[in-house]
Amino acid sequence: MRIVLLGPPGSGKGTQAALLRDRLAIAHISTGVLLREAVDQKTELGLEAKSYMDAGNLVPDDLMLGLIEERLGQPDVANGFILDGYPRNLAQAEALDQVLERIGQPVDLAISVTVDEGEIVQRLSRRALEEGRSDDTEEVIRNRMRVYAGQTAPVAGHYAERGQLREVDGMGSIEEVNQRLLDIVRAG
C-alpha cells in the first residue's frame, strides 16, 4: 500500500503515519523528520533548510526533491510507504508522480486529515511546551497555516482528479482517528 497523508500542521499526520507504519508494516517517510535530522546534523541541506523552517515557510522544491528521491531509493520502500509532509505544493506533487513512475511505485491513496483551526492551535501550543520545537511559536504557527492554505491545500485536488482522495475526520482521540484511517485504507 502506498499512501500520501495530507493535512494542515497539527492535524496529526505525523502521529497517525507512525501508527500506520506499525500496523501496516510499511515505511514511514516524513519530510519534517528528515529535515529536522539534517538540521541537527548540520548537513549542507540542514543549514540551508533551517531558516525556511524556523519561519514556517516551505523549503525550496529542488532541495526537497533531492531528499525525497534519496529516501524513496531505499530498499524498505518496496513493501509500501506512507508519505507524511510531502507533497506540500503542486510542483512537488508533479515531481513525486515522476519519481514514483520511474521506480514503478505509484500512489494508491491520498488521505486528507481535517481538523478545526482552534484544535490545531491548541495541539501545537501544547507541543511547544512539551518539545520546544523552534517552529511552534504562535507567529510561526500562523504562517505555517497560511502557507498550508495557499500552497498545500490545492494538492488534495491533484489526487481528487484521479479518484484517489479520501477524507478522514482528525478530531477525537489518536486511537479513534487511527481506527477511521485503518477503515479507509482497508476499503481502498
Ligand code: B4P
Ligand atoms: P512537519 O514536520 O511536516 O510539521 P507539521 O505539519 O506540524 O506536522 P507534524 O507531523 O509535526 O504534526 P502532527 O500534525 O502529527 O513540517 C515542519 C516544517 O518542515 C514545515 O513547516 C516546512 O518548513 C518543512 N517541510 C516539511 N516538509 C516539507 C516539504 N515537503 N516541502 C517543503 N518544506 C517542508 O501533530 C501535531 C501535534 O498534535 C503533536 O504534538 C501530536 O502529539 C498532537 N496530536 C496529534 N493527534 C492528536 C489527537 N488526535 N488529539 C490530540 N493531540 C494530537
